Amino acid sequence: MENFSDIYLSGEEKPPSNIVFGTTQNRPTFPTDIAHDCFGNTQTPIRGVPGIGPGSYNNEEKTTFRYVLDHQPMSRRGYTFNARTEQRKTFVPKADVPSPDAYQPDHSGKMSTKRAFKPFSAAAQRFSRSNSADGPGPGNYELDVQQNRHVHQLHAFGGRVKLIPAVKTKCMPINTDKCMLCQQPPQGDYYQYRNEILCAKCFDFNWQFQEKFKRSYLQAFQKVRDCSLIHEHSGTQAKIQLTEDRVTKKLQRKEAYLSLYWS
Template sequence: MEGFVYVVNPPEIPRVAFGSGMERVTLAMSGPSLTPFMRKMQGEVRDFPGPFEYFHTKGLEIKYPSTLGYSSFASKLPRLPPTNISRFPPIGAYDVELRKKPKQAARPFNVGSKYADDKKLLTPSPADYAFSKPATSLKICSAFGCKRIFWPAVAIICTPINTAKCSKCNRTPIGDYFHQFQLNLDMCRRCMKKQLRILKHCATDLFYRARMRQELNLYQPVRYCGFFHDHQGTTAAIQHMPTSILKYKIKTENYLSKYIYKKI
């Protein structure tokens, strides 16, 4: 074969060195240039170290115990990976037998005993109050602190003759009733309850309900003056209720009016 050069051994590659061809270690084996990472990765420097060459002190593992369960020099030795231990004990490790038998009650849960009747509270519960509506204030007329007049929550109409007539049933109201001062209309309590029942009925139209509520809010509670004096058909009056009892009655009604007479 012409042009073919048969080579048994490849030519030796010449060694290139700067000043010397001797083998040298590129990393430092000791000294200040040896970093902790280099010391950890280089391993054992000596080729064949003997058994007595390892650093070992006896008794330090007892004097300086570790809370993790390892010896005092465990950081210098390779650790084994922790075994996977389940959080829950096996089935056979539970103590299913009771050490002490429970005492059996003679009458469990008071079976057969009479239940005590709960006392009914006369006062309303906190949920019964309308917290969204502002609290009504008392009508008080004061003159620089020297005079203080409590206006009655129920207006008193003082006339020689009781001329009140209910605009619905055309009857004379007995006791307290409602009066509209703009149109001079009266309404007894029985007719007012009927109107409120119609207002709260689900079949009432929304427009009619809003108009009806606006009209009923104009009525204010009033009463005739015959409960504490007697006119006998004249402008004069004979008082048959003591003034002290009358003032106490007005103060009590003013306090209770905040919870009884509310806007519809």
């Protein structure tokens, strides 16, 4: 490659060389050729005719003008091109539709008008009267209901808050508890105070009629249940967990809240 000073001193400009950046060969481009890199390995080049343009379509073979010649009425007399002297296609009228006056209901002879007692029905009742006996009266509300109820929890200074469950769960391999009145094993939740056990049926009966125990004594009983729904012992001290801890805690929170309103 000659120096710029040599060209300037000679006063003549030489024609540019055909070699551009060291080569005169055709360079492969992506749409038609494969690039020799990772992009060319993953992308497939476009096949077919790459240089096709708008003027390369066969309009004489595929065009909408052929559809016009086949479907539009043509000339039979030869006056001019497409004179449309042929009979045109007409739409078949539909007579199986109702008339415009058939949509409205016919009230003739069915409704009887009554003359108003006052002009413009000024004496007519605007709003329907509701029966006051449908709802409770002012003296039927319970006023001595405990307000601001809270779920019982154990608090510790700097520690976590622990929920006190409304139903105590007894973890034992085999439930041998029996009701002290009916001498039957309890079904479901039952009540216990120290070593005294009452099933739910005997507890409700004594709470209502106070036959064996008074209500002041029954208030010391706590509702308990066995761990058959949570654990499986199979007669041993080992336990297999049947329910997840999050499900058990959710049930305990729900029972603790509902125990504030129902026993």
